[in-house]
Amino acid sequence: MLRTHYIGELRQPLGGSVRITGWVERVKEVGRLRFIWIRDKTGMAQVTVSKENKALFEKTADLRLHDFILVTGKLAEKPIARVGVEIIPTEVKVLSKAETPLPIDVTGHIKSILSTRLDWRPIDLRNPKNAAILKIQATLVEGMQEYLNSNGFLQVFTPCIIGAGSEGGAELFEIDYFGQKAYLRQDPQLHRQLLMVAGLDKIYDLGPNWRAEPSHTPRHLCEYRACAVELSYIEDERDVMKVEEELVAAGIKKVVEKCQDELRLLEKEVEVPKTPFPVLTFPEIYDILEDMGKKIPYGEDLDREAEKLLAKYVKEKYDH
Amino acid sequence: MLRTHYIGELRQPLGGSVRITGWVERVKEVGRLRFIWIRDKTGMAQVTVSKENKALFEKTADLRLHDFILVTGKLAEKPIARVGVEIIPTEVKVLSKAETPLPIDVTGHIKSILSTRLDWRPIDLRNPKNAAILKIQATLVEGMQEYLNSNGFLQVFTPCIIGAGSEGGAELFEIDYFGQKAYLRQDPQLHRQLLMVAGLDKIYDLGPNWRAEPSHTPRHLCEYRACAVELSYIEDERDVMKVEEELVAAGIKKVVEKCQDELRLLEKEVEVPKTPFPVLTFPEIYDILEDMGKKIPYGEDLDREAEKLLAKYVKEKYDH
Numbered sequence: 001m002l003r004t005h006y007i008g009e010l011r012q013p014l015g016g017s018v019r020i021t022g023w024v025e026r027v028k029e030v031g032r033l034r035f036i037w038i039r040d041k042t043g044m045a046q047v048t049v050s051k052e053n054k055a056l057f058e059k060t061a062d063l064r065l066h067d068f069i070l071v072t073g074k075l076a077e078k079p080i081a082r083v084g085v086e087i088i089p090t091e092v093k094v095l096s097k098a099e100t101p102l103p104i105d106v107t108g109h110i111k112s113i114l115s116t117r118l119d120w121r122p123i124d125l126r127n128p129k130n131a132a133i134l135k136i137q138a139t140l141v142e143g144m145q146e147y148l149n150s151n152g153f154l155q156v157f158t159p160c161i162i163g164a165g166s167e168g169g170a171e172l173f174e175i176d177y178f179g180q181k182a183y184l185r186q187d188p189q190l191h192r193q194l195l196m197v198a199g200l201d202k203i204y205d206l207g208p209n210w211r212a213e214p215s216h217t218p219r220h221l222c223e224y225r226a227c228a229v230e231l232s233y234i235e236d237e238r239d240v241m242k243v244e245e246e247l248v249a250a251g252i253k254k255v256v257e258k259c260q261d262e263l264r265l266l267e268k269e270v271e272v273p274k275t276p277f278p279v280l281t282f283p284e285i286y287d288i289l290e291d292m293g294k295k296i297p298y299g300e301d302l303d304r305e306a307e308k309l310l311a312k313y314v315k316e317k318y319d320h
Numbered sequence: 321m322l323r324t325h326y327i328g329e330l331r332q333p334l335g336g337s338v339r340i341t342g343w344v345e346r347v348k349e350v351g352r353l354r355f356i357w358i359r360d361k362t363g364m365a366q367v368t369v370s371k372e373n374k375a376l377f378e379k380t381a382d383l384r385l386h387d388f389i390l391v392t393g394k395l396a397e398k399p400i401a402r403v404g405v406e407i408i409p410t411e412v413k414v415l416s417k418a419e420t421p422l423p424i425d426v427t428g429h430i431k432s433i434l435s436t437r438l439d440w441r442p443i444d445l446r447n448p449k450n451a452a453i454l455k456i457q458a459t460l461v462e463g464m465q466e467y468l469n470s471n472g473f474l475q476v477f478t479p480c481i482i483g484a485g486s487e488g489g490a491e492l493f494e495i496d497y498f499g500q501k502a503y504l505r506q507d508p509q510l511h512r513q514l515l516m517v518a519g520l521d522k523i524y525d526l527g528p529n530w531r532a533e534p535s536h537t538p539r540h541l542c543e544y545r546a547c548a549v550e551l552s553y554i555e556d557e558r559d560v561m562k563v564e565e566e567l568v569a570a571g572i573k574k575v576v577e578k579c580q581d582e583l584r585l586l587e588k589e590v591e592v593p594k595t596p597f598p599v600l601t602f603p604e605i606y607d608i609l610e611d612m613g614k615k616i617p618y619g620e621d622l623d624r625e626a627e628k629l630l631a632k633y634v635k636e637k638y639d640h
Contacts, residue, residue, distance in 0.1 A: 001553055001554060001555060001559050002553040002554070002555055003553055021552075021553045022519070023519060039519070040519065040521065041519055041520060041521045070553075095553075121514065121518070122514045122515070122517035122518040123517075123518070124518075125515070125518035125519070125520065126518055126519045131518070131519070131520060134474060134476060134520070135474060137477075138474050138475040138476065141475060142465075142469055142475070145462075145465070149462055154454060154455060154458050155458040155461060155462070156454060156458065157457075157528075157545050159543060160480075160528050160530075160543060161493075161530070161542070161543055173481075173495050173496065173497065174495070174496045175493050175494070175495055175504070176493065176494045177493065178532070178534055184495070194441065194442045195442070195445070197442035197443070198441070198442040198443070198444075198445035198446055198451070199342070199343060199359070199360065199361055199445070199446045199451070200361060200445065200451060200454070201360065201361045207527065207528065208477075208480050208527065208528065210480075210481070212498070214498055222481070223479060223480060223481055225477050232341075233321055233322040233323055233341045233390075233415075234321060234322070235321060235322055239321050
């Protein structure tokens with residue numbers, strides 16, 4: 001590898017030369033010194049170039065925001081840098097030049113609208129806050145998989161292309177399958193159930209699903225991932241609810257354990273939910289909702305507002 | 321859950337009543353006894369019904385192959401059953417009746433052809449040998465994911481529907497995307513690379529890919545899963561090869577650790593490959609192949625036979 005260390009690994013004492021890689025986050029000149037802030041996915045370091053090192057000072061003169069560079073040097077023994085880690089370089093090599101100006105503002109001074117951010121998503125993701133969301137997502141999945149793997153659930157991979165819809169309706173993406181009509185699954189439900197028929201008993205399929213619904217709400221995606229669990233020999237819905245709550249708790253527990261830095265960066269606090277979860281039963285929830293001022297006819301679906309009210313009710317009554 | 325134990329968990333001493341679930345693998349009558357073999361995904365047990373228990377003997381008279389049943393009873397204190405575990409039942413409940421005769425022979429006496437097996441795949445998978453393959457697959461993936469997660473690779477989920485092919489060629493499945501043309505990805509390559517641009521540095525995407533190539537060889541699938549790894553700041557191809565060999569070794573190591581029963585069932589021996597792997601370099605491999613009697617012009621692709629010859633060469637020369 002070009003680098004010997006991630007920036008996050010740089011701590012004194014580290015004798016000898018180190019090589020780090022990353023992008024230029026800031027360049028500032030003060031008197032006879034040029035400070036180059038370099039960031040990789042683990043943190044930020046200051047590279048301090050002195051005018052006395054004429055060759056290197058000239059070479060780093062046209063470094064621009066988000067140039068990707070390789071820095072060879074030594075850790076400063078008494079760092080004065082605000083970012084904590086300081087490197088006295090012997091060599092700075094540009095791996096890849098950035099365009100100037102960058103297509104979106106990466107300093108955070110000017111907020112870009114969502115469509116611009118998505119057009120330049122790779123640059124947008126260099127913002128540690130945005131990268132943190134992916135880290136938390138991956139950790140949540142890791143926690144869920146660990147729970148499932150260690151509780152006898154077999155990970156399976158079931159087909160995405162199917163011959164007919166599993167949930168009815170017209171919301172299917174149609175594929176031309178060698179001249180025949182086929183569809184992207186809405187859910188791996190059919191194959192999960194066939195694997196129960198096969199006697200595999202407890203399985204999960206962590207994969208993509210699609211719904212061809214033209215929607216503009218933020219609660220709807222045409223392509224999404226699901227952790228689809230199936231289990232045989234249940235007595236009733238409570239056996240399923242037990243797995244669901246343990247799965248959710250295991251995922252969140254892993255996030256709380258491994259993502260404190262990311263949660264702090266996003267200014268979010270997350271608690272591992274206590275199990276078992278409080279249970280509200282039908283049809284009493286209609287009475288609860290009516291007491292809270294929301295009248296829904298018995299048996300009708302709950303809307304978003306009703307879900308929020310019930311969450312509030314559970315928080316108040318069970319502190320959950 | 322309907323069951324209190326998997327069959328594989330039944331060991332003396334287990335006082336009190338147990339409940340197991342599974343399908344009927346065999347029914348045999350000898351004198352005043354009826355032996356019902358019941359299998360779940362963990363093993364097989366014999367349920368012994370005596371004619372003295374008239375009600376139960378009558379009730380179990382029309383049990384057929386692959387009926388799914390729930391058996392309540394006690395472990396026999398001195399089991400005489402060939403299958404090892406024996407249960408004296410107090411109750412046998414049919415959860416689901418099988419058709420008689422079954423559409424494929426599940427006793428193993430008559431081998432079904434592949435297309436029949438695939439038509440009845442859920443029943444085919446009740447054969448422990450076939451289920452073992454899925455267990456080994458899941459364990460291989462688990463080992464690979466553990467390696468990647470604990471070595472700083474972030475699991476990401478990238479889009480399956482794309483606007484254009486990533487690898488050129490016409491072998492794309494076309495989708496009707498709200499009246500526009502879109503395609504199923506051949507590989508998550510583009511999005512992996514964009515995540516390198518984002519500075520995420522080391523990632524993997526474990527997901528489906530598609531190739532619309534009408535092929536009838538067993539080496540080709542239209543839909544397949546890949547563990548697609550991407551890493552930044554490599555010096556050369558050896559950095560990639562190092563990750564690849566560690567990934568392969570970690571996956572196989574997990575299989576060797578966790579799937580001994582399944583490997584024995586399939587009569588397969590698997591060794592964890594030693595790392596580092598021996599390295600053969602271009603263009604010397606053409607000389608090696610020529611020495612082995614296979615002449616391929618310098619720079620041409622290797623075919624299947626050439627790959628096999630090189631594997632043989634490495635086995636002989638490096639015992640690897």
